[in-house]
């Protein structure tokens with residue numbers, strides 16, 4: 001008798017846990033769907049119910065009906081496929097908003113589109129706001145979507161390259177009183193309109209400013225094109241000095257709060273439209289924390305954020321009591337970020353061996369590595385500044401996330417992590433190796449042994465494979481974006497976008513492009529046929545998990561996000577197609593029908 005009672009009690013508790021308090025009226029019910037919950041205990045469902053922003057039921061159509069009351073909003077999904085909201089592990093939020101609301105010239109290399117794009121931004125911006133950025137001609141040399149098929153041939157003897165060169169005459173007529181200073185993707189060349197030139201004192205009859213070459217018409221009138229100095233092997237791939245920005249730096253005001261808010265709304269609208277319900281903000285100006293707070297209080301926030309200050313701020317974070325787990329459902333903290341090498345886009349990532357296409361360079365270390373000094377604990381050993389900071393932040397309960405692209409950069413971090421574990425002891429630290437882009441076999445193994453999080457952005461694969469082998473050779477490319485081996489090693493593979501990309505490439509917020517890249521290992525145009533190093537493919541189920549639960553885990557938030565489970569936040573996405581059954585080659589074209597955050601509709605394709 002006693003035993004039976006116990007069994008019954010357990011059974012009842014189970015039911016409550018599975019379906020929520022029975023009969024509780026929900027704010028939102030979504031039924032008649034094909035839910036892929038990413039919850040291993042309950043992978044499929046037909047319906048969910050949400051109350052006060054959280055899920056109170058995940059199960060069958062029949063089961064959800066008891067939660068429908070007179071005030072419940074009911075969505076009939078008509079059989080559509082649903083996943084948890086996507087959690088982007090790596091968004092440069094401020095620059096994403098600026099690019100979406102402002103100027104993007106990455107794919108522009110002709111007069112008509114150059115003028116048209118600037119005209120469009122001119123019509124959107126408040127009077128007096130400078131138009132900056134742009135990065136024209138990024139895709140002129142390497143056409144987007146192609147493998148090893150160069151676009152335009154670049155003359156190797158011309159240090160500036162024979163790229164498209166705009167002039168102020170293309171934009172002066174409509175930009176009128178608004179200053180414009182836009183740049184080529186490599187920062188070697190800028191284009192200023194007449195107003196901007198005047199403000200900087202660049203005019204006919206005046207000598208060129210120090211360190212900047214001013215292109216002029218025969219009569220001495222500036223054309224608007226301004227050239228940074230370029231010389232030597234290193235500068236042919238990485239621009240060391242940006243004299244143009246130094247010249248204009250003080251003239252260009254910081255964006256107004258109103259502009260930042262407009263950019264923030266634009267970025268969140270974009271996220272909602274592609275199903276991103278949470279993101280890690282890795283580089284925005286600290287003022288964004290207050291902008292998030294303001295918009296959240298106004299009920300305008302539609303994506304949840306985890307904000308990462310730089311590692312050298314760990315002490316002020318710790319003094320405020322900020323550590324892993326700090327924050328609420330919308331705005332959270334607990335991690336820092338640092339960078340130790342460059343990027344593949346301009347061949348500045350740090351490798352053990354020289355670049356295949358540039359034998360004089362192995363890439364660069366970033367400033368945070370210096371000074372290298374004798375370790376306070378062991379004067380025999382030299383230690384980077386990064387390591388001194390990381391040891392202290394880790395000891396104070398702050399999560400470490402560090403950018404590493406080249407194999408030596410990744411190897412250095414694996415060595416450093418071993419020393420951190422030795423000094424500070426084993427604990428649940430979830431070290432995030434940011435990009436984990438090119439790794440040696442040994443480091444992939446160590447990543448698993450130390451249970452790191454590989455914070456990767458799978459679309460990089462689709463983009464970089466166009467020129468990866470030319471730059472680092474076939475053998476090193478084998479360790480590039482080695483998602484399958486990382487996954488199997490025991491590392492936690494987490495996905496995101498790296499939006500908005502570099503000055504060489506655009507990375508989109510749309511998670512479908514990342515899922516497509518991870519599952520097919522092809523470019524957007526479907527090359528190569530069988531996939532690039534296809535043995536590194538993930539299954540679509542794994543890829544979805546990497547973009548939801550694994551990023552939640554990577555942020556110590558798996559108890560509140562990442563799966564559709566009773567008690568977790570009601571964040572989910574209704575898709576146009578069933579990711580699990582469709583042809584993987586078409587995943588890149590899947591669209592979002594509806595996005596729900598905290599039980600509220602934040603996007604509907606048919607509205």
Ligand SMILES: [Zn+2]
Nearest residue numbers: 090092282498
């Ligand atoms: Zn990034």
